[in-house]
Every structure is written in structure tokens, then in C-alpha cells.
Amino acid sequence: MKFLQPIYTIWQREIIRYWRDKTRIISTLIQPLMFLAIFGAGLSQTLSAGNFGIDFVQFMYPGIIAMSVMGVAFFSTISTVWDREFGFLKEILVAPVSRVSVALGKTLGATTIASLQALILLVLAPFIGVKISLIVIPELLLFMILLSFAISGMGLLVASLMRTTESFGLLMQILIFPMFFISGAFFPLTAVPTWMGLLAKINPLTYGVDAFRQILLSNQVPQNILDSFSLHSIPVNALFLLGFSALMVGAAVIAFNKKS
Amino acid sequence: MNIIRVENLIKTFRDFTAVDGISFEVKKGEIFGFLGPNGAGKSTTINILSTLLPPTEGNAFINDFDVLSQKDEVRRSIGLVFQDPSLDDRLTAEENLHFHAKLYGVPSDVYEEREKEVLQLVDLWDRKKELVRNFSGGMKRRLEIARGLIHYPSVLFLDEPTIGLDPQTRAHLWDYILKLKHDKQMTIFMTTHYMNEAEYCDRIAIIDHGKIVALDTPAQLKKAVGGDIITIKSSDMNSLKKELAKMSGFNLREEADSLCLEVNDGESFLPQLMREITTVIDTVELRKPTLDDVFLRMTGRSIREEEASGKEKMRREMKMRRR
Numbered sequence: 001m002k003f004l005q006p007i008y009t010i011w012q013r014e015i016i017r018y019w020r021d022k023t024r025i026i027s028t029l030i031q032p033l034m035f036l037a038i039f040g041a042g043l044s045q046t047l048s049a050g051n052f053g054i055d056f057v058q059f060m061y062p063g064i065i066a067m068s069v070m071g072v073a074f075f076s077t078i079s080t081v082w083d084r085e086f087g088f089l090k091e092i093l094v095a096p097v098s099r100v101s102v103a104l105g106k107t108l109g110a111t112t113i114a115s116l117q118a119l120i121l122l123v124l125a126p127f128i129g130v131k132i133s134l135i136v137i138p139e140l141l142l143f144m145i146l147l148s149f150a151i152s153g154m155g156l157l158v159a160s161l162m163r164t165t166e167s168f169g170l171l172m173q174i175l176i177f178p179m180f181f182i183s184g185a186f187f188p189l190t191a192v193p194t195w196m197g198l199l200a201k202i203n204p205l206t207y208g209v210d211a212f213r214q215i216l217l218s219n220q221v222p223q224n225i226l227d228s229f230s231l232h233s234i235p236v237n238a239l240f241l242l243g244f245s246a247l248m249v250g251a252a253v254i255a256f257n258k259k260s
Numbered sequence: 261m262n263i264i265r266v267e268n269l270i271k272t273f274r275d276f277t278a279v280d281g282i283s284f285e286v287k288k289g290e291i292f293g294f295l296g297p298n299g300a301g302k303s304t305t306i307n308i309l310s311t312l313l314p315p316t317e318g319n320a321f322i323n324d325f326d327v328l329s330q331k332d333e334v335r336r337s338i339g340l341v342f343q344d345p346s347l348d349d350r351l352t353a354e355e356n357l358h359f360h361a362k363l364y365g366v367p368s369d370v371y372e373e374r375e376k377e378v379l380q381l382v383d384l385w386d387r388k389k390e391l392v393r394n395f396s397g398g399m400k401r402r403l404e405i406a407r408g409l410i411h412y413p414s415v416l417f418l419d420e421p422t423i424g425l426d427p428q429t430r431a432h433l434w435d436y437i438l439k440l441k442h443d444k445q446m447t448i449f450m451t452t453h454y455m456n457e458a459e460y461c462d463r464i465a466i467i468d469h470g471k472i473v474a475l476d477t478p479a480q481l482k483k484a485v486g487g488d489i490i491t492i493k494s495s496d497m498n499s500l501k502k503e504l505a506k507m508s509g510f511n512l513r514e515e516a517d518s519l520c521l522e523v524n525d526g527e528s529f530l531p532q533l534m535r536e537i538t539t540v541i542d543t544v545e546l547r548k549p550t551l552d553d554v555f556l557r558m559t560g561r562s563i564r565e566e567e568a569s570g571k572e573k574m575r576r577e578m579k580m581r582r583r
Contacts, residue, residue, distance in 0.1 A: 002365070005362060005365070006362070006363050008362075009359055009362040009363055010363075013348065013351070013355075013359055016350075016351060016355065017348070017350050017351070020350055021350070083348075086345070086346075086348075086349075087342060087344045087345050087346035087347075088346055088347065088348050090312070090342055090344075090346050091342075091346045091347075091360070092363070093312070094310055094311070094312055094335060094340055095335060095360070095363040095364060096331075096332040096333075096335040096336045096363070096364060096365070097363050
């Protein structure tokens with residue numbers, strides 16, 4: 001209770017702030033629609049003749065979820081930089097609360113918002129022809145939360161090191177694109193150059209996309225095709241994401257202690 | 261009982277010494293002021309006392325809790341109003357208080373009662389549902405004070421509480437602070453570089469270059485200056501100076517365009533002086549000593565000169581804009 005109360009309080013504030021910001025809510029709703037419209041209508045036409053052995057939309061869809069989650073999770077952690085700039089972080093850091101609860105509260109706030117976005121995408125999936133069987137939804141949700149948590153943790157670490165929202169935004173831009181492209185969202189990572197393979201190995205998005213894809217396609221695509229572009233087993237993906245999150249949140253706690 | 265005990269506190273940042281061996285104690289129920297120019301070490305001291313910065317050397321205790329080894333106990337014992345605004349302006353007044361109360365572990369069953377109490381104290385009870393972003397600078401400050409009180413701290417820290425506020429709001433804020441002392445016997449530790457505000461304090465420590473140069477009640481400090489101050493201006497300063505140098509019964513001090521005399525009984529000394537001086541005098545001013553004179557006497561320069569630097573002005577303006 002003593003440990004959970006501050007986490008809940010900090011999480012709750014993130015949610016209230018999100019709820020008050022109509023622009024953010026609207027963009028949460030619009031962004032997935034936009035992705036789906038563009039990818040669904042545009043790419044499927046030109047790329048449907050790909051040699052993956054499956055429909056390109058089916059292949060891309062896990063990547064769209066991952067990208068969407070990443071964008072929102074990163075963006076939500078900007079609140080920490082914002083708090084620093086507007087002095088509110090001092091109010092939090094001087095409270096009789098452990099830095100771990102502060103970091104967890106912040107990370108869970110961003111995780112919640114990012115998971116919400118992923119959920120919207122999930123609901124919209126049937127409209128662009130992505131088939132999802134109901135049985136896989138709990139597992140899918142679990143991974144959405146795991147990926148959101150990992151990316152939020154990473155965002156928090158970056159946020160705890162940045163002094164201004166400008167520098168945070170800039171760094172996010174630099175990180176988002178390579179992370180997205182080297183994640184297996186667009187093309188399978190089974191036959192890429194070594195350096196790219198190495199980068200993909202430390203990219204949390206890779207593990208999210210990999211897990212999403214295996215869960216989504218498990219009953220729709222022949223196992224041998226699925227295996228041909230899968231990287232890790234589902235438990236390994238989950239373990240990596242958990243370990244990555246712990247590392248990021250831990251580093252953010254250290255950064256908080258140093259910077260205050 | 262002494263709520264705050266500070267023993268030989270030192271804080272150095274690389275080669276710069278911000279706080280240079282200060283010691284003092286603050287009694288329960290008093291308003292204790294730290295007076296000094298910007299950069300004297302006031303905020304650094306507050307940051308150490310509130311556990312945000314570890315001291316390089318020395319000890320500090322709040323409520324007998326060590327600021328280094330008992331951080332959480334210290335944090336629970338203090339209410340803080342920072343120099344810069346620290347409210348979430350996307351939340352309502354009430355939500356800001358609630359957030360704070362939860363982090364400080366205020367029990368839910370007493371929360372509502374306390375919220376009413378602190379908001380009524382600063383006259384914001386009927387605005388509690390409003391977003392903080394719609395508040396004026398003075399209202400925000402009052403809300404910050406209410407927030408600092410809701411966990412019933414033993415001591416309230418106010419770091420430059422009136423900075424960036426207009427004179428009228430400033431005076432109002434002081435009404436609240438004095439009410440706090442009177443109604444709640446709250447111990448208040450504050451910093452300021454406004455001389456007239458320091459007058460409200462029970463005791464003042466004058467701090468300069470990280471050292472406490474004087475510590476006493478405002479009245480005692482002013483007494484130490486040596487009575488009243490007579491300022492004389494003349495177009496022939498040299499001859500005036502020569503003439504005054506021959507006389508006695510006062511301390512003579514030279515300022516940019518005038519001469520200052522510190523005398524014990526200004527009212528009876530002034531007519532006598534006027535009779536004796538033959539140099540043509542442009543203006544004469546007799547006044548009681550202020551804390552600015554005390555500061556001048558202790559440090560050899562005026563606190564106002566320190567304020568005028570361009571960088572500081574810009575910083576102040578930025579702050580105003582944020583409020």
C-alpha cells in the first residue's frame with residue numbers, strides 16, 4: 001500500500017492530463033485510422049504481389065500496431081520533461097516517495113495511453129480486412145501492454161536526461177525512425193546484413209512486432225511460412241521486453257537521482 | 261525547541277563555494293528570514309534543508325531528523341514553496357492538493373477536512389474546481405502555500421515567496437503568511453532579497469557570499485547601524501567633505517552623489533549641523549535606518565546594486581511571464 005499509493009497517484013495524474021487534452025485524444029483516435037487507411041488502401045494494392053506467401057496487410061498490421069504504440073508511448077513520456085520545465089518535477093521529487101514509484105507511475109501512465117491506442121487499432125482491424133480470432137486477443141493485449149511498457153520505460157529514461165522539450169522531441173525523432181525500420185515491421189529480419197541484425201536484436205520493437213505477428217497469424221498462415229520470418233519464441237519475446245523495461249526504468253531512476 | 265538546526269554547513273560546486281560554513285537555529289513558531297542578494301546561497305541552503313541537495317560538509321536537522329540519513333522523515337516534516345512556480349496548471353486547484361496529499365500519505369478520512377481548512381486559509385475554497393492555468397500569479401502562490409500545509413508540516417519553507425508579484429498582491433500574500441503564524445503557530449523559514457519584507461520576520465540572518473554576516477531581530481540589526489541616517493547633497497561636495505571631516509559625533513559614509521551621516525539622535529542633531537555648515541547645501545534627508553543600511557554596513561555594498569544586473573533582470577522577466 002505504501003509503495004502502491006504514490007504509483008497510483010502519479011499514474012492517475014497522467015491519465016487526468018491526457019483526458020483533459022482533447023487534441024491528444026482526437027489524435028489517438030485519428031492516427032490509427034490514418035495508418036490503416038494509408039497502409040490498407042495504398043500499400044496493399046501495390047505490394048500485394050509480395051513474396052512473403054501471405055497478404056501484405058496481414059504482414060504489416062503487427063508493425064502498424066507496434067509503430068502506433070511506440071509513437072504514443074514516447075510522446076506520453078514527454079510529460080516528464082514538461083514537468084521539469086514547468087517546475088512540477090521538483091514537487092514530485094521532494095515528496096517522501098521513492099524514485100522507483102515515481103518512475104513506475106510515470107511509465108505506467110504512458111503505458112496505459114499507448115495500450116489504449118493499440119486497442120483502438122485492434123477494434124478497427126476487421127474493417128481493413130485483417131482477420132483476428134477472438135482467442136488470441138488476451139495474449140495480444142498482454143503484448144501490447146508489454147511493448148508499451150518497454151517503450152515508455154525507454155522514453156522515460158530519455159526524458160529524465162533531457163532538460164528541454166525541444167531536445168527531447170529531436171532525440172525522439174532520431175530514435176523513432178531507425179527503430180521502426182529495423183524492427184521487422186516492413187520486411188522480415190531473417191535475411192538482413194549482420195549490423196542490422198545486431199541493431200534489431202537490441203530494438204524492443206523487434207520483439208513486439210515478432211510476437212504480435214506470431215500471435216495474430218498463428219491460425220491463418222501455414223506454420224512453415226510463419227516460422228520463416230519469426231525470430232524468437234513468444235516467451236522469449238516477453239522475457240526480453242520485461243528485461244528491457246526493467247533496465248530502462250532502473251536507469252531512469254538513477255538518472256533522476258543524479259539530476260536532482 | 262529548535263525546529264531547524266544547522267551546523268557548519270558547506271556546499272561547494274566544483275570550484276565555487278555557494279554556502280560557506282553557516283550555522284543557525286530556528287525556534288518553533290518564529291518567522292526566520294534569510295536576507296541576501298541573488299547568488300548569496302539562500303536557495304542552495306533551502307535545497308539542502310529540503311534534501312534536494314546533499315551538503316558537502318556539516319550537518320542539518322529538521323525536527324531532529326538528519327537531512328542526509330532521514331530524508332523521508334525530513335520531507336514529511338516540511339512544506340515547500342519553491343521560488344519558481346511548481347503547480348500543474350492543467351489540473352484544478354483541488355486536484356493539485358489531492359495529488360500532494362496522496363504523495364505525503366495524508367489519510368483519506370481527514371483529507372476533505374484539511375483541504376477545506378487550507379483552502380479557506382488562503383481564500384481559494386470557492387475556486388477549488390477551477391483549472392490552475394486560469395489563476396493569477398498571486399492565486400497560484402496562495403495555492404502553493406495551501407499545498408505546502410496540507411500534510412501538516414512542522415516548518416514551512418518559502419523561497420522568495422513574493423518574487424514576480426505586483427506590490428499589492430505581495431502585501432496580500434503577507435497577510436496570509438502572518439495569519440499562518442498567528443493562527444497555526446507555524447514555523448516559517450523564508451528567503452528574500454526585499455528589505456521591506458525582511459521586516460516581517462522575527463529574526464533575520466543576513467547572508468552574503470555564502471556566509472552569515474549578521475543574525476538578529478530586525479530592530480536589533482537596525483540599532484547596530486548606529487541610529488538615524490542623514491543624507492546630504494551639495495554641488496560642492498569637496499568642501500562639504502572637508503567641513504564634515506572636522507566635526508564629530510557621527511559616522512561618515514560616502515555614496516555616489518551624496519554623503520551619509522549615521523547619528524544617534526537625528527532630530528536634534530540636524531538643526532545643529534545646519535547651523536555649523538557653511539557650504540551651500542542642495543538637499544538634506546533624515547531617515548530611520550532600514551535593513552538596506554544594515555546590509556550596506558555589513559557587506560560594504562547595497563543590496564540594490566546587486567539586483568540591477570542585466571542577466572538577473574531577464575531571468576526575473578522570464579519568471580513573470582510564466583506566472
